[in-house]
Amino acid sequence: MGTVSHFLALTAIITGVYELVFFTITALLRFDKLTDFAGSTNFILLSIVTLVSKGDWHFRQVILTLLVVIWSLRFGLFLVMRILQWGEDRRLDVIRSTFWKLAVFWTFQAVWVWSVSLPVTVVNASDSHPSIQAVDIVGWIMWAVGFSVEATADQQKLLFKNSTQNRGKWCNVGLWKVSRHPNYFGELLLWWGIFVSSTPVLEGAEWLVIFGPLFLTLLLLFVSGIPLLEVCA
Secondary structure (H helix, E strand, C coil): CCHHHHHHHHHHHHHHHHHHHHHHHHHHHCCHHHHHHHHHHHHHHHHHHHHHHHCCCCHHHHHHHHHHHHHHHHHHHHHHHHHHHHCCCHHHCCCCCCHHHHHHHHHHHHHHHHHHCHHHHHHHHCCCCCCCCHHHHHHHHHHHHHHHHHHHHHHHHHHHHHCHHHCCCCCCCHHHHCCCCHHHHHHHHHHHHHHHHHCCCCCHHHHHHHHHHHHHHHHHHHHCCHHHHHHHC
């Protein structure tokens, strides 16, 4: 994979060090408010570092990097504002006081960031720059729809939960009327869209970047997404 392998190693090192710093702060201070900030900003860091380091600035590279940055900023700001408003992250209630459980959580976060970033990392690192194709546009549309669904669902749920009359109730307004987890549907759709629009570049073993959206799908469906929310509900 040539220089691509170097970028994969670089992003793994950056992610490991970045998440380790925030994990250390969280473990020592038992401070939840940095968790989502660390995850979302790590995506921005990886996409920009790979784009700038390679220096090709192909249109596909710029667009995919921009899509990751837009999602990360929206997602990160939303989660940080929510945790500041609510005071704590209920997902971490069962692991906050146990060092090893907290370490496993942060390890999963590091793997999540690195693996989900794989399509953009490989696109930015690749020497292959085919012209924009229909599949690129399909991927961008998937991202736009997914982004809109996730952002709308997050805002609807936040407004619902902020009402004292709805404390302890499951959100059942807007998109939540038609789906129990529309925010996760949107997140999965947008990241699969990024993978789809990366496919014109992929060659040989580079197709293994499909692990990114697959890992995210499994994570949200069976590990830290839906299962944790169902428990908290």
